[in-house]
Amino acid sequence: MMQVAIDIAASNEYDKAQKSRVEAVSPRLRGRPLDDGDNGFLGTVAKQSAYGDCLIKLPNSPQTKVDSFMAEQRFEGVVTTVDYEKRSFWVRLRDLSHKSGDEEAEILMAEVPEDDWPLIMSGALFEWNIGREVRDRQVRRVSDIRFRRYFSFSHETVKAAKKKASELAALLSEINDYPTEYTP
């Protein structure tokens, strides 16, 4: 069971993750299990503080599980320009599913989860997957744009890159002493 502290003064909050409405709970409900008929959520009032707010135990997240996702089209994209007035951004797309040429497109910011909006800037990379999702035995087609949140090279990768670059630099230095075919 998940515990959620609720401030009675801040009632009617929406819990986005739960997609459930969490309301202030009357102190009179302490210790009572709650169902849909009581303020719109399931849970048990765990305890009540002196200030009147309640600790509510809610059942495990009602999030449904994605059973499977079959991608029918995958793109990798990079943002080229952003138009903050139009609230849109231009992208270059590389088709990862077929051997076709790159594309350009304009996408409205509304197509991207709000949490990702700060990531929308020139040079930002994202994946765009379109396919069939099976969730709770329901099949639906989805379009999912996800921005890369974090990227880093491991220490070993950096070290290996430095070594390889050094070897090439040494070879380039050696080549500087070679004769040229047409000597100016």
Add this chain to the structure above:
Amino acid sequence: MTTQQNIPPSHDQIEISLFGPGFGESIVAHLGNGNWIIVDSCVSANDNFPKALGYLNQIGVDPSTSVRLVVASHWHDDHVAGLSDTLEACSNAIFCCPVALGKMEFLELAELYSKAPTALPSGPSEIYSAIQIAAKRSKKNKLAYLRYAKSDSMIWASQDQSTIVYSLSPSDEMVHRSLKFMTSSYAIAKLGSKILDRLTPNDPNDVATALRLDINGRSILLGSDLESGSNSLTGWRAVLTSIVGSSEKSVVYKVAHHGAQSGHHNNVWSDLLHSDPCTMITPFRWGAHRLPTADDRARILGLTKNCYITSNPNVSPPPPPKRQSKVEAIIKMTATSRRSSVGTIGHIRWRAPLNDLSNPGDVVLFDGALRLAEVD
């Protein structure tokens, strides 16, 4: 079927062919006597095949024996697509790139970026691959197949020295700035980032290599994406005061930076070009950006009427191929203004006799190339 486009130049004809699909640029030049060079690279949308190689195949020229020099003027993606494949096919060609790209600062950064988990093209990766090809070729043959471009440098010459390819940039100051940029980019890349920002050259184009081809008394200026310069040590301002840069006037000019104001300097037209030069431009489409703009076109047409562009910058490339209908419906709901990033590759071809300097040559246009004055 023989068309005019399939006919190769004769041994005593110079040719400058400029290709541009709207995103991308490549120059294929015949210097006379079977000597060919390629400057920058772009690919066809259909098959990702380098246009320069496609053209040479079309006119029956074997790139493995005839191409003497492949130049990467800088590392913008639109100038290097297909570059390493091109160099691989031109198996006897020298590779030339801006001098900063042969330094450890670039090699470390490019090696790191080659490990980045992205399928998207990267200018540094293409140039890095080309450098590796040239290095292997050099080691195998014990000849230097790698040259570095910097101001006032001779990078190739014919055996009788009647034809010389000069690089006019980058200047020492530009090299210094670009090395500084690469060092700081490498430090950032090692730490990781919230987003992976593809490596692109900083503004201005500090590594851009402008070239001049001096062919039997006639000169051709290829402007790359060189910008006007923030001071007398950079950009065109540095070229105008350099020894080689200011020594000859050219009759043909591949306009710098897609005709943009940033690539313009009045004294390039007055000091480095003959009057009314044959002028060629490739357009640039990048998201909502379009070059040359209407103002750019008006400015250039005020300087020469003899101007051509490989395709209309205001005409969008064709729509991309359709996917299966339900997927296509979702794509349409999500993305607006969708198009292929690369359109038809327009071709401007200038040819002139090698030994007759009084003949200005002639221009033939193919595949949608048009006079700049016809762009609306």
